[in-house]
Amino acid sequence: xxxxxxxxxxxxxxxxxxxxxxxxxxxxxxxxxxxxxxxxxxxxxxxxxxxxxxxxxxxxxxxxxxxxxxxxxxxxxxxxxxxxxxxxxxxxxxxxxxxxxxxxxxxxxxxxxxxxxxxxxxxxxxxxxxxxxxxxxxxxxxxxxxxxxxxxxxxxxxxx
Numbered sequence: 353x354x355x356x357x358x359x360x361x362x363x364x365x366x367x368x369x370x371x372x373x374x375x376x377x378x379x380x381x382x383x384x385x386x387x388x389x390x391x392x393x394x395x396x397x398x399x400x401x402x403x404x405x406x407x408x409x410x411x412x413x414x415x416x417x418x419x420x421x422x423x424x425x426x427x428x429x430x431x432x433x434x435x436x437x438x439x440x441x442x443x444x445x446x447x448x449x450x451x452x453x454x455x456x457x458x459x460x461x462x463x464x465x466x467x468x469x470x471x472x473x474x475x476x477x478x479x480x481x482x483x484x485x486x487x488x489x490x491x492x493x494x495x496x497x498x499x500x501x502x503x504x505x506x507x508x509x510x511x512x
Contacts (some may be wrong), residue, residue: 381443384408386429389445391476393452394469398480402488406479410486414512421471428468437457486510 365395395403402446405504412422436444436455442453459465479486480494489495495502 381433381445383426383429385445386433386443387472389452390432390472393449393456394473395476395480398476398488399488399493402490403476403479406482406486406488407475410482410510410512411475423467425471425475428464428472431468432459435465447505483507 384404387404391398391400391403407425411417412425412458432455433443435458436442436447436452436496439455439458440447440449440451444452447455456469479488481498481500482488483502484490484492487510492502494500
């Protein structure tokens with residue numbers, strides 16, 4: 353039988369995560385859906401799929417990002433969903449836009465919530481401004497929007 357910790361370690365980026373309160377499962381939600389909804393709430397109109405892929409494939413696999421920060425990112429999704437359940441009895445992606453806004457406002461008032469949101473927004477900005485070799489910013493869309501010219505030479509592969 354898997355312990356709660358091992359279950360979460362194995363399941364975080366696959367099918368979903370279970371949300372526990374007082375050792376009882378109170379909900380389940382997918383990591384990807386939570387991140388995509390969060391990104392859409394924070395940055396409407398941004399390509400949430402490629403930004404999620406950047407987080408999952410680049411940030412959570414990057415050798416220069418510590419295990420502590422990677423765990424903090426993963427745990428933050430669970431904290432955000434716990435906050436949503438605590439306030440509205442539903443996981444974050446299942447809430448209305450106004451309810452999600454309430455959750456984010458409440459969550460951001462805690463130190464770890466504010467730190468987590470700051471990190472998530474930083475990686476979101478990084479994903480939309482990164483070189484397309486990292487699997488985001490397709491067709492240099494955001495570079496064109498900013499009228500940005502990339503330096504030369506550009507990377508030939510993602511540096512991990």
